[in-house]
Amino acid sequence: MRELDPDALHRLVQRVTGHVPSSLSPLRGGVSCRRYLRVVTPAGTAVAMFAPSAAGDGAAAGAAPPRWPFLEVHALLRERGVRVPALLAEDCEHGLLLLEDLGDRTLAAFVEREPARRAEVYALAVRDLARAQRALAALPRGSIVDACALDATLLRWELDHFRAWALDARGLRLDDAARAEFDALADRLARRIAAWPRGFVHRDLQSRNLMVLGAPGGGLELAWLDFQDALLGPRVYDLVTLLNDSFQDLDRPFVEARLDDYAAAASLDRASREALGREFELVTVQRKLKDAGRFVFLDRIGADPTYLRYVEPALARARAALSRLGDDADMRALSRIVARA
Numbered sequence: 001m002r003e004l005d006p007d008a009l010h011r012l013v014q015r016v017t018g019h020v021p022s023s024l025s026p027l028r029g030g031v032s033c034r035r036y037l038r039v040v041t042p043a044g045t046a047v048a049m050f051a052p053s054a055a056g057d058g059a060a061a062g063a064a065p066p067r068w069p070f071l072e073v074h075a076l077l078r079e080r081g082v083r084v085p086a087l088l089a090e091d092c093e094h095g096l097l098l099l100e101d102l103g104d105r106t107l108a109a110f111v112e113r114e115p116a117r118r119a120e121v122y123a124l125a126v127r128d129l130a131r132a133q134r135a136l137a138a139l140p141r142g143s144i145v146d147a148c149a150l151d152a153t154l155l156r157w158e159l160d161h162f163r164a165w166a167l168d169a170r171g172l173r174l175d176d177a178a179r180a181e182f183d184a185l186a187d188r189l190a191r192r193i194a195a196w197p198r199g200f201v202h203r204d205l206q207s208r209n210l211m212v213l214g215a216p217g218g219g220l221e222l223a224w225l226d227f228q229d230a231l232l233g234p235r236v237y238d239l240v241t242l243l244n245d246s247f248q249d250l251d252r253p254f255v256e257a258r259l260d261d262y263a264a265a266a267s268l269d270r271a272s273r274e275a276l277g278r279e280f281e282l283v284t285v286q287r288k289l290k291d292a293g294r295f296v297f298l299d300r301i302g303a304d305p306t307y308l309r310y311v312e313p314a315l316a317r318a319r320a321a322l323s324r325l326g327d328d329a330d331m332r333a334l335s336r337i338v339a340r341a
Helices: 006-017 069-077 108-113 115-137 152-171 176-194 237-245 252-265 269-302 305-324 329-338
Strands: 023-027 036-041 043-048 089-093 097-099 199-201 208-215 220-224 231-233
Touching: 006 043, 006 089, 006 097, 023 097, 023 108, 069 089, 108 115, 115 152, 115 199, 115 220, 115 252, 152 176, 152 231, 152 252, 176 269, 176 329, 220 237, 237 252, 269 305, 269 329, 305 329
Parallel strands: none
Antiparallel strands: 023 036, 036 043, 043 097, 089 097, 199 231, 208 220
16 A cells, blocks of 8 residues: 655645645544545645555556445535535545545534433434435446445345354354354344345444534534435335444433434335334344454454453444343344353
């Protein structure tokens, strides 16, 4: 992977602002290879995104480098009315973008500082999601979002990630009989979720990927970040990511109230709201088991050991959902396996 070219970054900033950066400071960017820098110039601030593995590598000599998935999804979201950081300039050849600086007030930071407004901002988030899903119901022909889906293969791989890392890697390896049972249960759960209707899924719509901004009149507005992995999947996937976020402690009445807010925004009748709740529980099981495995994996490969603290919260959310699905034989059997973790 390439290294950040400071000269290329300076040229990009100067092209937009007329100034070279007076300072560059790193920003938290999760565990991907992407790096983010706050750029300060006399004209103001911006955020530089550097993607070491992106774009022009392997392009024919003299050919324009391809646009990144980030840029395609960014354009789609802006066109459909979803608030995202403005794109100020791009230099795909050097792996660089210059974006609007939306500050440091993520949803996670906002609720930590203003806990009394937690219900307000989460209600806004689920209403925004319902509106975005309506706006994105029909995608442009050839959209990159259409190119990948949370199908049975991907959902099953994520469940195997749980077994490999939350169980096997922690010395909790299943015996042959339990392994065969887990495989059968994981297959059925993955096929079950994959059979539901699909729509646009952000895939990581959690409290660190939503920015809380001031809106005209003193209200709040939310902006989406980290959307380049968008694909097709079930309507509840982003709801699960948001409301069963391993980084937040949201109690059951709070989650149910936000599901009601979503249902109202999506104009769901009572039967559809009940179906939504059932789908939410099943996807919670799948997603939070995957998360538990992923957090162990990130520690074992040396990416970020701080994620280990979220293994147990992820498992706790999966166990709670399994207990609420006690009328389902598969979920009862899966619960017995998950208890080993």
